[in-house]
Amino acid sequence: MSYDVKGIREKFPILSRKIDGKPLIYLDNTATSQTPQSVVDAIVSGYCDTKANVHRGVHTLSQEATELQEESRRRVRDYLGASSVEEIIFTRGTTESINLVASSFGSLFPQDGEIILTVMEHHANIVPWQLLQSRRPDLKIRVVDINDRGELLLDQYRSLFNEHTCMASFCHVSNVLGTVNPVKEMIDYAHSKGVPVLVDGAQAVPHIHVNVAELDCDFYAFSLHKMYGPTGIGVLYGKKEHLLRMPPYQGGGEMIAHVSFEGTTFADLPFKFEAGTPDFVGIGALPKALDFINEIGIENIEEHEQELMEYAEAKMREIPGMRIFGNAPHKSAVISFLVGDIHHYDMGMLLDKLGVEVRTGHHCAQPLMQRLGISGTVRASFAAYNTKDEVDAFIAALHRILPILS
């Protein structure tokens, strides 16, 4: 069956809008993807038909809302290949998922423990560990470097492990370089040293097949808004053996078994980590995002995005002064670039005038920018609904703006 990009685009109302009278060409999918009507309809239904707080009522609405939320948890479990709903925790996003692990699992780290990160991490996988370190100054953070293509130095990664190493945490796919890291190999190595691993999957789940059982990772974090789902919802997958040992991350309603001023006992998994009212409307709508991906097939989405990226990169390389950051053979649908000494911000501003929405700046990866010796890039990134015509329009827009800026 051929890839029906026209049919896919029709599911996204926003794709027919104009920017300054020009057709919208949305190439900022790494920051957030657009949302199909089916997800929007499910959110509307969550407000119009079933809104009641979850897990709190005996009444019909509350039971329906609770069932929607728990069905979503089962869907995420199945999508990820996790073994139990107890291992699926709803959070506000990748950021909160990683903060949860750093704060809670991190509180169990031994004296003088060492955490291995990589230089290509998003701030969301750096700062939570630094916050932990500010409370536990005995902890050390060690950082894996990259080569010129933007691949992790695996020999260096292996050499950083020692008897103090208590955690490794790295992205599955870089949000700047697009590099798809060999996470299975990295996890296996960490496990051979008895070290648990968190994988930041924010840029992987929307683009490639992910199965936590196959990966055997200890934790896996991602955000729904980057994968055609509602905003403000993330997932933390965690192995039950770890989650059982971990103290709660936040306290409040929902996460308790019994509260008294003499002492409080906590709810079972996964609720122990879900204090307060969640975005149950958004969570209830997320299966529609998974349906959208499943109907096309994640492998087909990946193939389509790869074609777009390769097509775009080939045309971009013809532009004098073009520098593309991230040239790993195994790369996801992200192109970060600069042209000559033109400022990324100026390129982004002018591209916007032509309807092309790209991201500019450090992409929440300042240590990586420092490593690359630049202050930022322009970043074009693709999703299931982008087309070759859009790539042509983007390239044409570059050809129009570069003489102005040079």
Ligand code: PLP
């Ligand atoms: N990790 C990576 C690799 C990302 O690309 C992002 C967002 O761009 C995040 C973490 C943070 O995601 P969120 O803002 O949804 O929590």
